Amino acid sequence: MKTKKAKKKITSRDKAEFLWGWLFILPTMAGLIILNIIPIFQTIYQSFFKTGAFGRGYVFIGLDNYKRLFADTAVWQALLNTLKYAVIEVPFSIAIAIVLAVMLNQKMRGRSIYRMIYFMPMVCAPAAVAMVWRWLYNSEFGLLNHMLNAIGLPKVNWVSDPKIAIISVAVVGIWSVIGYNMVLFLAGLQEIPKDYYEAAEIDGANAVTQFFKITLPLISPTMFFVVITRVIASLQVFDSIFMMVDQSSPALPKTQSLVYLFYRYAFVENNKGYGSTIIVLLLAIIMVITVFQMKAQKKWVHYN
Amino acid sequence: MNWKKVSAVMLVAVMTASLAACGGSGSDSKDSSDKQESQDTGKALTVAIWDSNQEPGLRQIMDDFTDETGIEVDIQVTPWKDYWTMLEAAATGGSMPDVFWMHSDQIGTYAEYDDILLNLSDKIKESDKIDLSKYPENLVKIYQNADGDQLAVPKDLDTCAVWYNKKMFDEAGIDYPTADWTWDDFREVAKKLTKDDGSQYGVAIKPGSYQESWYSTIYAYGGEVLTADKKKSGFDEPKTIEAMEVIENIIKDGSMPDYNVVSENETTALMEAGTVAMTFQGSWAIPELAENDYVKENCDIAPLPKGPEGTKSIYNGLGWAASANSENTEGAWKLIEYLGSKEAQQKQAELGVTMSAYEGTSDAWANSHPEFNMQVYLDMREDAQAYPSSKNTQVWFQMMKDKMVDGFSGAKPMKDVCEDIAVEMNKFLAEE
Numbered sequence: 001m002k003t004k005k006a007k008k009k010i011t012s013r014d015k016a017e018f019l020w021g022w023l024f025i026l027p028t029m030a031g032l033i034i035l036n037i038i039p040i041f042q043t044i045y046q047s048f049f050k051t052g053a054f055g056r057g058y059v060f061i062g063l064d065n066y067k068r069l070f071a072d073t074a075v076w077q078a079l080l081n082t083l084k085y086a087v088i089e090v091p092f093s094i095a096i097a098i099v100l101a102v103m104l105n106q107k108m109r110g111r112s113i114y115r116m117i118y119f120m121p122m123v124c125a126p127a128a129v130a131m132v133w134r135w136l137y138n139s140e141f142g143l144l145n146h147m148l149n150a151i152g153l154p155k156v157n158w159v160s161d162p163k164i165a166i167i168s169v170a171v172v173g174i175w176s177v178i179g180y181n182m183v184l185f186l187a188g189l190q191e192i193p194k195d196y197y198e199a200a201e202i203d204g205a206n207a208v209t210q211f212f213k214i215t216l217p218l219i220s221p222t223m224f225f226v227v228i229t230r231v232i233a234s235l236q237v238f239d240s241i242f243m244m245v246d247q248s249s250p251a252l253p254k255t256q257s258l259v260y261l262f263y264r265y266a267f268v269e270n271n272k273g274y275g276s277t278i279i280v281l282l283l284a285i286i287m288v289i290t291v292f293q294m295k296a297q298k299k300w301v302h303y304n
Numbered sequence: 305m306n307w308k309k310v311s312a313v314m315l316v317a318v319m320t321a322s323l324a325a326c327g328g329s330g331s332d333s334k335d336s337s338d339k340q341e342s343q344d345t346g347k348a349l350t351v352a353i354w355d356s357n358q359e360p361g362l363r364q365i366m367d368d369f370t371d372e373t374g375i376e377v378d379i380q381v382t383p384w385k386d387y388w389t390m391l392e393a394a395a396t397g398g399s400m401p402d403v404f405w406m407h408s409d410q411i412g413t414y415a416e417y418d419d420i421l422l423n424l425s426d427k428i429k430e431s432d433k434i435d436l437s438k439y440p441e442n443l444v445k446i447y448q449n450a451d452g453d454q455l456a457v458p459k460d461l462d463t464c465a466v467w468y469n470k471k472m473f474d475e476a477g478i479d480y481p482t483a484d485w486t487w488d489d490f491r492e493v494a495k496k497l498t499k500d501d502g503s504q505y506g507v508a509i510k511p512g513s514y515q516e517s518w519y520s521t522i523y524a525y526g527g528e529v530l531t532a533d534k535k536k537s538g539f540d541e542p543k544t545i546e547a548m549e550v551i552e553n554i555i556k557d558g559s560m561p562d563y564n565v566v567s568e569n570e571t572t573a574l575m576e577a578g579t580v581a582m583t584f585q586g587s588w589a590i591p592e593l594a595e596n597d598y599v600k601e602n603c604d605i606a607p608l609p610k611g612p613e614g615t616k617s618i619y620n621g622l623g624w625a626a627s628a629n630s631e632n633t634e635g636a637w638k639l640i641e642y643l644g645s646k647e648a649q650q651k652q653a654e655l656g657v658t659m660s661a662y663e664g665t666s667d668a669w670a671n672s673h674p675e676f677n678m679q680v681y682l683d684m685r686e687d688a689q690a691y692p693s694s695k696n697t698q699v700w701f702q703m704m705k706d707k708m709v710d711g712f713s714g715a716k717p718m719k720d721v722c723e724d725i726a727v728e729m730n731k732f733l734a735e736e
Contacts, residue, residue: 053413054420055396140565141577160564247705248512249567250713267389269699270413 040283047276058273065277074253075261075278079285081166082257086234088170089177094226096174097181102215104182105189115186119179126176130243133172134159137244159244165251169240181226188222189215220301228293235286238263258282348376349635352404354387357591361657368651369642375635388698395420400627402636406456408446408620412695415449422626425454427637433645439661442690443621456623457644458661460652462587463617463684464516464608466490471602472497472504472581481606483683487521487550490582490609494559497581506559508571508580509551511708515691517584519618522547524611529692530733537700537729539722547611552711552718563713575599584608587659587681594656594673605680617684620691621661700732 047066050059069075104115121129136143137158145155158168196214205213216223238259245255256264258278266275353362359381366377380401382390388410394400395414406414406421414420428434436444439458447456466481473480476496481489494506509517522529527544530537538544560566561579571583576596585593593599608615624643626636642648649662656672659681670678694700704725711721 052416053392053395054417056417138568140561140569140579141573157564160567246567248510248709248712250563250709250715252709264702267392269702270392 043276043279046273047280049273051270051272053270055272061273065274068274069277069281074256075258075281077253078256078258078261079281081255082235082237082259082282084166085170085173085237085257086231088167089173089234089237090227090230093174093177093181093230094223097178097226098185098216098219098223100178101182101185101189102211105186115182118182121176122179124176126239127243129172129176130240133240134244137168160249160251162251162254165245165249165255169237169244169255172240172244173234173237177230181230184222184226185219188219192218217302221303224293224297224301228290231289231293232286235282235289347632348378349403349632349639350401351377351379351639352387352391352401353379353381354384354405355588356381356383357588358657361652361655364655365643365648365651366639368648369639372642373638375638377639395627398629400629402630402632403624403626403639405459406447406623406625408691408693409697409701411447411455411623412693412697414625415455416695419628421455422628422630422633422636423453423455424457424626424637424640425452427641428454428457431641433641438646438663440619440621443623443661446621446690446693447623447625456625457640459622459624459643460658461619461621461661461666461685462658463619463681463688464520464584464586465617465680465684466582466606466608467575467585467593467599467603468582468606469575469578469580469602470604480604481609483607485607485609487524487609487611491550491554491557491559494554494582495557498557498559502561503579505561505580507554507582508560508566508574509554509584509712510566510571511712512705513571513584514705514708515618515620516586518548518551519692520608520616520689521550521611523616523618523689524608524613525550526611526613530694534694535733537726537733539704539729540726545719545722548711548718548722550611555712555714566712567709575603578602590673590676590678591656594676600675603676605677607680607684614687615684616687616689618691619685619688694733695736696732700729703728703732 048060048062050061050064051057100118104111104118135141139145139155139157139160142158144158148155156164159165192215196218197210200210200214236259237257241255241257241260242263245252249255258281262275262278262282265278266272351362351366353359359379363379366379370376387405391400391404392413400420428436434457436454440461443458443461444454447458448454468481470480478493478496481493485493490507497506498504511518519529522538522544525543525547527541527547528538529544554560561574565574565579571580572585572589572592574580575583575593576598578598593603608617624640626633626640630636644662646662646665649660650665650668652658653660653665653667653669654672656669659666659669666682670682672678707721707725707728710716711718
C-alpha cells in the first residue's frame, strides 16, 4: 500500500475557515439542540411517568401510559382524523399550488399582484384565520349558509356535523397553505430551462402535454421537498381545530387531531405524562411515513 | 433605477424607526417604574383576570388604590379558556402574576403545595380591614387549604337566573314569569314560545353551561352532583336522573334549537339575535347583555323555575389570591386587603362589576342597570346551593362536560349518560 501522497497540510487558513464555519452554524445548532433535540428526549422520558400539576409529583409508572394508549379509542379515532386531514390537505394544496405556479410563471400584467394575493393567507395569524372561517361556517349566522339559503338550498352544518367537519377544517388548511406551496414551486420553475419548452412547442406539444412531460418531472425535487414538509406539518394540525370546533360540539370526537388530544391531556388536565405518550406515538408515525417517502424518492424524483 | 434605491432606503428607515419606537417605549416604561423604585413600595403589581367585562370597573378601583398607596397596578386579561393554562405554566416556571383571581374549581390544585399561593392567614388576623365573618361562610371555607390556612380573600358572589324576551312573551300572550313558577311551567312556556317555522325557540341550554342551568335543576329536584362528603358522584341517584330527564323532555318537545346551533353559539349570542326566548345566565353576564341594544329594549330577568326542593340557584364566588413567590408580597397583600375591604367591595357593586362578597354591599349593584330587574339575582341568594367542587374538580368536570353532550344532542338517553358519568366520576374521586 502506498502511503498517502503529499498529505494535505492543514494550513492556518483552513483552521480559520473551519472555526468560522462552526461559529456561523452555532446559533442554529444551539437552538436545534436546546429547543428541539433535548425536548424530544425529555418527552420520551416523561411518557413513562404520571405527572401532577406545576411539574411536580412525578411518579414512575413504566409502560402504564402506553397500555392506556393502546386501549384508548379516542386516540385511535384522533389518529384516523389526523390522517384524514393530511390526505385531504396535502394532495389538494399541492395540486392547486403547482397549477397556480405554472400560470403565474408566464409574463402577464398584474402578475406580482396576483402572486401577492395568493400568498396573503400565509401572512395572516392562524388564530385570526380560524376565527373568521368559524363565523363563515356558522350554521345559523354564517355567510356560507346565508348564501346557500339565498339560492334555495338547505343549510349545512359545516363544523358541527361529525361527517364533514374534518373536511371543512381541511379546506381552511388548504386555503392557507396554497400561497406557501406556490412560492416554492415558482422558485423551482425558474430552474427549468426554457429550451425544453421551445423544443416541445416546435414538436407540436400543447400546454397540457408540456405540463405533464416537462414541468412535472423537472420540478420533482421541489415537489418532493414540499410533499415531505407538508405531510409532517399537516399531521401536527392543532390550531384550526382548537379554534373552530367548540368542546361541546358533536363533531369533536371525529375531528380532534392527535395534537389536540395532547393539548387536552397535557395542559387542560395537567397529565403531561399521558400527553407525552400521545406525542411519542405521533413521532413514531411521522418517522415511519418519512422513511417510506425517502425510500420512494428513487422511483419518482428526477435529479439532474 | 433610482426608484429602487429610494424605496430601499425608505424601507430601511421605516424599519429602524419602528425598532427605535419599540425600544423607546420600552425604556420609557422602565423609567416610570424606576420612579416607583425610588418610592418604598416597588414596581407595578401585575394582576391577572379573565373577564374583560369586569376590567373597566376594576381599573377604577385599582386607580383608587394607587392614589392611596402610590403602588401602580397593571391588569392583564387572559380569556377564561386560556387563563388556567397560563397560570399553571407561570406557576411551574416560578413567574406568576402578583395578584390573580382564584376559582373554586381550581383551588384544590393550587392549595396542594405550600409554595404556590401566599398564605394570608396571619396577615388577615393583623388587618383591621378584612373581617372574614363578613363574607359568606362557604366562600371563605372553599379558599382554605387542608390546614385551614386562608389562601384567597373572597371577591364576589354570583348567582344565576333566567333572561326572557318580553316581546316574545307579549306576542304569545303569556304572562311574565313569577317567583313561583316551576320547571313544569317552564316546559309549557318554552313549548308555547317555539314557532313551527324555526325562527324562534323557547329556550337554549348548553351542556357546558351547567353552573347557570342544569346544576340548579338537579338540586331543585333533590338530587346532587357530589355527595356531601365529596367522595362519591351524585349522578346515579334517582332524583338527579329525574332532574336531567326534565331537561331531556324540554329538548324532546323541540323547544331548543338544533344541537348544532346550540354548540356553535353562546346563549348570549342567541338571545341578542332574537332567536331564543329564554336563556340561563349567571350574574357575570350582565355587563355584556346590558350593553346590547336589542336586549336592553326587549329583555328582562326572572327567577329560576322551582323544583320540589326550591330554586337552588348555584352560587359561587371568586377569590383574590397572591403568588407566594412574588417579588412584592407586601404590595400584593396591600392590594388584596384593599380589594376585600368594605369600601372597595361597595365600589365594585356600585360600578355594576359584580355582586360583592362583603355583606351588605350588593344592594348598590342591583341599581347599576335600572332597565333590568337585577334584584332577582340578589333574591336568588335566599335559596341557593354552593357550587359543587372537590379537590380535583377539573379532572372530572371535563369528562362530565364531554359525556353530557350526548344527552343534549339526543345521541343517548339522559339516564345512560348520567350513569356513565357517575362511574367515571367515582373512579376519579377515588384517586383523590
